[in-house]
Amino acid sequence: MIGFWTLFYKELLRFWKVAFQTVAAPVLTALLYLLIFGHVLEDHVLVHGVRYTSFLIPGLVMMQVLQNAFANSSSSLIQAKITGSIVFVLLPPIPYSAFFAAYVLAAMVRGLMVGVGVLLATLWFAELRVVAPLWILVFALLSGALFGALGMIAGIWVEKFDQLAAFQNFLIMPLTMLSGVFYSIYTLPTFWQRLSHYNPVFYMIDGFRYGFFGVSDVAPEFSLGVVFACFAVVTALTLNLLKRGWKLRT
């Protein structure tokens, strides 16, 4: 257990020592999105009977939770691989499950810190209802964990930072952007609506938003099921990669 706590603590320190880049910067990015889109569209759009700026906030929060959870575990692993300091965590007798848990939990902490930061900052600009806080918490935690684990896979897989950027630009960004952060998918043409249902991030944001407004495109229980299933699959895959030492142990 001490091995796990140490690795978890080390991972927290790693982003906390540069919190300006890892926490403050993403909060600012989300605020800019809110100011620009909110300003342009506030007067024209009601979604599910909610004013656009308010509608936008949970999506932005979730988007930053996901992207930062992913960034944390992936950049930590790839940096350690490139500098070679990965040996320091490969030599000790840390079980795979503890290794996995430490990276994923640290990623969740960073994701949630950014998420809370975005939420607090945006409260200045729009009022926000909270109908079902438990749903909010559950979706934030589970989605952060899922993207933390995805970040581990990416960090183990890629060999250079530009490959990681490709992973982020061609997979993570489209998945999050095309998931209903900026709109309700029911405003989309049928084809794109159908396609959105194959995007797991859609369920994360939809369920998360339900916690705030009590309305959603699909039932939150269903969304939870989808997100949980994805998490289970990704966890099983990551543990298997760690067990085999894939790309970590030559």
Added chain:
Amino acid sequence: MAAAVSIVDVVKNFGSLQALAGVSLEIAEGEFFGLLGPNGAGKTTLISSLAGLARPDSGSLKVLGHDVIKDFRQARRLLGMVPQELVFDPFFNVRETLQIQSGYFGIRKNDDWIDEILENLDLTSKANVNMRRLSGGMKRRVLVAQALVHKPPVIVLDEPTAGVDVELRQGLWQFVRRLNNEGHTIILTTHYLEEAEALCGRIALMKQGRVIALDTTANLMAAYPGASLEEVFVRTMNQ
């Protein structure tokens, strides 16, 4: 009693390159063992396999009777390794680095032992200096310190003296000798053959992934009377 290290028929390929072509070795507890050979002979690959950093294609490796794959937690607890590459984590200072490494091995309060290691490696004055600010030789010493935080009974040093100044080399060997006298098994690779000659009780010479000579240092030297280990090395390699 189990051998400190037992290696049986280990083969390791990197694509079409055979880095280890069936290596078997047994090292007893308390030995000071030298693993010598030219660049690319497979020394680091063998050591990495022992530490679980590389996965052999076949064969088995054990540390004090514990298989490094099936029983990896026990095997790793018993092994301390100084990697050949000069690696460090730029986020931390020397003391933090050693505290964190202790934690990875399940040790919470380790400051007495950390102080002793720092003292012996002449790092006390650098304890609170960030790793980035250390010279190459100092970083190397921190690597040695990191390998020792959990007082491993088997210690593997992969070229620990590369880039380390003369005075510290003496200090390092004194410390390692003391650990050996206290019962730690030492496995050493180095290209400084005088060091190996002075320190190692037994030596394996490796070439192209094979052990081509394995004997006590005295017996190896006796084969070529009057020659230094360096001459013995060159002649054996060219046989």
